Amino acid sequence: MRILLIEDEPGIARFLKQGLEEEAYTVDVADTGPAGLAQAQAQAYDLLLVDWMLPGLTGLEICRQLRAAQHAEPLIFLTAKDTVQDTIGGLQAGANDYIKKPFHFDELLERIKVQLRPLPASTEQFTVGPIRLDVATHQVFRGEEEVPLTQKEFALLEYLLRHKGKVCRRQSIIENVWDIHFEYNTGVIDVYMNALRKKLRLNKDEDYLQTIRGIGYVARD
Structure with a gap:
């Protein structure tokens, strides 16, 4: 499973990349909004982890542009914002989930697993x-x-x-x-x-x- 992490804080990016790779995920990292958007558009990913506040382009705008271009991969926001209005805004933009900073890595891991869980085959x-x-x-x-x-x-x-x-x-x-x-x-x-x-x-x-x-x-x- 390939994950794109768009995060401008080097320490957080290194920590998440190492932890996810130890869980057998392949992780690419972008540290600005424009770079992350370009990478997400250029390559197929199973899941996107996107910081809300990024230089050059916000995570919210990245999400909006990807959804407008029919990119349907799951997207989880990493955010320090904690108001209901911010949460609703992110979900309305097309995010699948969000997790508030600071967070426990195990919680993030479980949220990723939920988004990547395969749908059961059905003719219903x-x-x-x-x-x-x-x-x-x-x-x-x-x-x-x-x-x-x-x-x-x-x-x-x-x-x-x-x-x-x-x-x-x-x-x-x-x-x-x-x-x-x-x-x-x-x-x-x-x-x-x-x-x-x-x-x-x-x-x-x-x-x-x-x-x-x-x-x-x-x-x-």
Whole structure:
């Protein structure tokens, strides 16, 4: 597995590169925003670790440009920022996860493993209203039109459709979709639900992904 680490602090970069290589990952390092973006565009990586604050180009802008160019590899932010607004901004830009500095290497390692975990083979399909999700091909359609989703958006929609008609509690969604089993701000779910509804073009007359206030969400025909 090849990882691109975009980090401008030499000490942190050396520590992470050594630790990841000891875990059998191949690690390339870029120390500026423009260099990291160019490297990510030029070569295929299994995962990107991106510092938020970088010289020349922020990690947030790197993420936005890669997602706009249809790069779908998992991206984890390494950030000293800790406000909900910053977290939401990063996830809206297309990041898969983030970890706050300072962090334990073991926690970062587990988050990497979650993102690189292979999807099980399946021929299952799930529907709600005009929406169809194909697990095997990792595609979502509204009618005959394919709707491109990020990996996390797809996982969230799949979880709701697998439990269609049942209320999915917020903590259950965080544990099963984000694989986070500790106290965590579940507001991130709202960000992804809003993105899903917009991409699927769901309006008030097509309330197939319903909010159960104070509890969670439910997919209903």
